[in-house]
Each structure stands twice: as C-alpha cells, then as structure tokens.
Amino acid sequence: SQQGEEDPQALSIQEGENATMNCSYKTSINNLQWYRQNSGRGLVHLILIRSNEREKHSGRLRVTLDTSKKSSSLLITASRAADTASYFCATDDGSGSRLTFGEGTQLTVNP
C-alpha cells in the first residue's frame, strides 16, 4: 500500500502562477522527500525535509511539513513551462531503509 498520497492528481496552470501540491502519509517518518519526473525519464531529487523541520526552501521551491497532520506541501513559485512534470513525495518507513512513493501529481504549466 502507498504510504504517501499526492493531491491533486493533476494540476494545470499558466506560466508565472504558483503551483501547490500536497502529500499525506500514514505512519511516523524520519524524512519526507519530493522528486520530479519528466516524461520518460528517471526521478530527480528536489528537496528533503526531516521530521523535526517545519519548512524548507530551495530556489523557487518551498516545502512544509506538518507531522501532527501527517502532511506536506510543495509550492513552486513563478512556474515555468519547464516545470511541467510529475511530482512525487516519498517517505521512509521509520526504519530509514525503505522509501515509499506516492502516485504523483502531474503538473502542466502552459506558456
């Protein structure tokens, strides 16, 4: 069963707008990660947030983590057409040795 679930499944926005994706998970975690996958390619790591962190930034990316609600959000500001991709959250199982991915959010940024 999937540990992380993303919402929405698909998101279509205009260039310049912000995109927000959410991830919910079920069990205690050590960290939560976000990955991007362009069509037909491997996944690329975007950002990792640890369970004792609440917010993290990297360039145009902002990730928040609420362990009490078992949820995280990924915000992409000032989106570009090149941000079009699938975005996945991934959580460990608490042991640190297994990573579980959600089903992803397909983001389309229209020029």
Added chain:
Amino acid sequence: NAGVTQTPKFQVLKTGQSMTLQCAQDMNHEYMSWYRQDPGMGLRLIHYSVGAGITDQGEVPNGYNVSRSTTEDFPLRLLSAAPSQTSVYFCASSRSYNTDTQYFGPGTRLTVL
C-alpha cells in the same frame, strides 16, 4: 561521474524467459535499490541493499532476485518473466545506509509478451 547507469534501456521478453537488468553507480554509494513503475502510478520498491553482501526485500519482491557482490553493481534478475512484470524499472542509490537523497538511473522499459 556517470552517476547511476542502467542497461538495457529497452527489452522485450517472452513469458517464461529470464534476464538480468544491470545497474551500476560510480559514486561509492552504500545504499542501492530497485523500483518498478507502472503506468500512472508511483514507484514500488522491489529489493534494496544497504551495502555489499547485504540485500533485503521491498514491497513487491516476488519473481525477482538480487545480489550485491560489489559496492558498484546491483543487478536485478527476473527468474521467469510474466506479463505482470511489464513495467519501467528504476535503479537508485544513495550515499548512506538510510533513505537519504536518492539518485536515479534512466530506467529500463521492459515488455513481457
């Protein structure tokens, strides 16, 4: 550095055939793993290894074998291919034994007829 490499990129098998998907990394990473991705879905963990000589099962291990004789290589063997194993397979590695930042290979697209 080449990072994580996978061969082949594409493969077509007949039901019952066996084959090995190759994965290698040149980053001296301890942790390596194999995932499969089915259409419209996330990745599911097949097997993983926390170091040479150590392997363990993930979420969907049935029908697959792995070994880790060296730090660099982590091959995935399909023992008797079935149509349900049609998928895209990704290998990944990370620096430490725990699930830190994963570096993914480009994937192998496998079709079983």
